[in-house]
Amino acid sequence: xxxxxxxxxxxxxxxxxxxxxxxxxxxxxxxxxxxxxxxxxxxxxxxxxxxxxxxxxxxxxxxxxxxxxxxxxxxxxxxxxxxxxxxxxxxxxxxxxxxxxxxxxxxxxxxxxxxxxxxxxxxxxxxxxxxxxxxxxxxxxxxxxxxxxxxxxxxxxxxxxxxxxxxxxxxxxxxxxxxxxxxxxxxxxxxxxxxxxxxxxxxxxxxxxxxxxxxxxxxxxxxxxxxxxxxxxxxxxxxxxxxxxxxxxxxxxxxxxxxxxxxxxxxxxxxxxxxxxxxxxxxxxxxxxxxxxxxxxxxxxxxxxxxxxxxxxxxxxxx
Ligand SMILES: Cc1cc2nc3c(=O)[nH]c(=O)nc-3n(C[C@H](O)[C@H](O)[C@H](O)COP(=O)(O)OP(=O)(O)OC[C@H]3O[C@@H](n4cnc5c(N)ncnc54)[C@H](O)[C@@H]3O)c2cc1C
Numbered sequence: 010x011x012x013x014x015x016x017x018x019x020x021x022x023x024x025x026x027x028x029x030x031x032x033x034x035x036x037x038x039x040x041x042x043x044x045x046x047x048x049x050x051x052x053x054x055x056x057x058x059x060x061x062x063x064x065x066x067x068x069x070x071x072x073x074x075x076x077x078x079x080x081x082x083x084x085x086x087x088x089x090x091x092x093x094x095x096x097x098x099x100x101x102x103x104x105x106x107x108x109x110x111x112x113x114x115x116x117x118x119x120x121x122x123x124x125x126x127x128x129x130x131x132x133x134x135x136x137x138x139x140x141x142x143x144x145x146x147x148x149x150x151x152x153x154x155x156x157x158x159x160x161x162x163x164x165x166x167x168x169x170x171x172x173x174x175x176x177x178x179x180x181x182x183x184x185x186x187x188x189x190x191x192x193x194x195x196x197x198x199x200x201x202x203x204x205x206x207x208x209x210x211x212x213x214x215x216x217x218x219x220x221x222x223x224x225x226x227x228x229x230x231x232x233x234x235x236x237x238x239x240x241x242x243x244x245x246x247x248x249x250x251x252x253x254x255x256x257x258x259x260x261x262x263x264x265x266x267x268x269x270x271x272x273x274x275x276x277x278x279x280x281x282x283x284x285x286x287x288x289x290x291x292x293x294x295x296x297x298x299x300x301x302x303x304x305x306x307x308x309x310x311x312x313x314x315x316x317x318x319x320x321x322x323x324x325x326x327x328x
Contacts, residue, residue, distance in 0.1 A: 011044040012037050013095035015086055016058060016066075017105055023054030026101035026163040026207055028061045033128070033166045034099045035062025040131055046093055047175065050074050050085050059175035061168065066175045067093070069182050076193050077105060083112035084188050090117060090156075092180050102160040103206055110160045119156035126165040126285075143258050143281035162285070163207045164264045205254065208237035211265045211286075213256065215241040215279075217272020217293065217312055221249045226316040227271065233323040239263065239283075241273050257282035271312035275300025292316070 014034040016027045031047055038045035047063035051074035058066050069085050086109065090098055098113060100106040102123065114121040126147075127138035134151055137159060141148040205211065212231040214224065231238045238254060245255035256263055258281035268286035272293065273279060280303055283289070291304040292312045301307045308315055 010041070011046050011093055011095040012041065012097045012099065013086065013090050013093065014045065014047045014063065014099045015082075015101070015106065015109065016047040016049045016053065016063075017101060017103060018049060018052055018054045021052055021054060023056055023058075024101065024103065024207060025168070026103055026161075027054075028168045029163065029166045030099050030101045030161050031058055031061040031063050032169040033161055034097075035064075035169065035171070037097065037099070037129055037131075038062075038064075040129070041097075046089075046095060046178070048086060048089050050082050051077070057174050059173040060170055062171050062173075063175040064173075065093075065178050067178050067180055069180075069184075071182055071184055073184055073186060073189065076196075078189055078191070078193060079105075079108040079112055080189050080191070081184055082109050083116055084184055085182070086113055087116040088183055089180060093178070096156050098156075098158045100158065100160050102162050103204075106160055110158055114158050117156040117158065118154065119158045120152035120154040121158040121160075122150045122152055123160045125159045125161045128166075129159070140262075140285065144262060144285045145281065162262075162264055164209060164266065164287075203235070203237040205237045205239055205256070205261055205263055208263070209266045210234050210236035210269075211239050211256075211263060211267070211283075212236045212269045212271070213239035213241070213273060213283075214244060214250075214271050214312070215273030216243050217274075218244070218249075219272075219313070223313055224249065226313065226320075230269070230316050230320045230323070233320045233327070236267075236269075237265075241276075241279050270300060270304075271316055273300060274298050275303060 012034045035045040046065045047058040048067045124139040130136045214227045239256045240250040240254045245252045258278040262282045264285040266287045269290045288305045290306040291300040292308045296309045
């Protein structure tokens with residue numbers, strides 16, 4: 010019985026959410042009195058995962074893993090879980106993680122909890138806290154099967170560090186081309202942008218920004234803060250911004266440390282995707298805008314004036 014964590018990386022760098030997942034896995038392993046094992050597939054980052062709590066690391070570099078395919082990755086994680094007797098598997102709830110977890114749950118005949126935001130309670134059974142109803146409620150989910158899979162929302166668990174080095178384990182890899190039913194022929198990757206789901210800081214714009222000609226104000230503040238950019242649904246529907254930036258009930262759910270919303274009214278469907286943010290700052294000309302009720306900080310003012318003032322001030326402080 011051990012805890013297995015999928016260590017997701019991109020172009021030779023582990024994602025921050027991987028360190029969070031490993032820290033979570035180590036805490037859980039300590040709680041259960043067992044081993045914390047990290048698995049890297051296709052490639053790995055440079056860090057030794059022992060620094061984040063992994064006792065052991067498994068790496069698969071077979072060429073079948075070079076292009077991401079949820080089937081081959083689920084197979085690799087499943088075979089590792091079986092060979093190393095792991096009964097809890099932890100995956101970050103990133104795009105990659107979300108596509109692997111359900112396949113893995115079927116392979117392992119496992120109980121699965123998605124949207125996990127708190128450490129598992131293992132005193133009486135195995136229960137985790139998850140978000141529910143588009144972030145409007147919290148659910149306590151009991152996992153009854155022997156095999157358990159948790160997907161952890163990025164930015165939900167702090168990174169812990171250890172003065173340890175993990176042991177590298179070599180396992181037999183039984184993956185074959187015949188295990189994969191579909192092949193990804195090509196992928197188009199956005200470069201130089203912070204992925205929204207993993208961003209700690211997000212600057213978002215709504216219809217109050219008036220048009221694409223003002224979006225540089227959002228981008229300049231984002232660049233000054235090292236933040237990702239997002240938008241409301243009408244903004245992406247009008248093609249002012251790409252759909253990949255649309256947050257809310259029908260868009261992406263995010264949980265940054267700081268969410269700055271400029272010219273967004275705060276409709277319930279928008280809040281559904283952002284209310285998990287640790288701190289919300291709203292800029293709106295209308296003091297009655299509903300978003301102010303959900304805000305930690307509110308600025309009643311014209312976003313076209315407030316955004317550049319904030320950017321200037323931040324750049325001054327950073328000098
Ligand atoms: C089924 C369904 C699903 C939906 N899913 C989503 C979703 O996932 N995400 C989402 O965002 N919406 C979603 N919506 C739409 C949602 O209901 C709202 O219509 C939308 O969020 C409003 O976008 P907005 O705040 O940008 O625009 P508006 O509602 O037009 O608000 C603009 C705001 O900007 C303010 N403003 C105007 N000028 C300025 C200025 N110069 N400076 C500062 N503030 C200014 C105004 O006071 C106003 O509060 C959904 C709706 C439905 C029915």
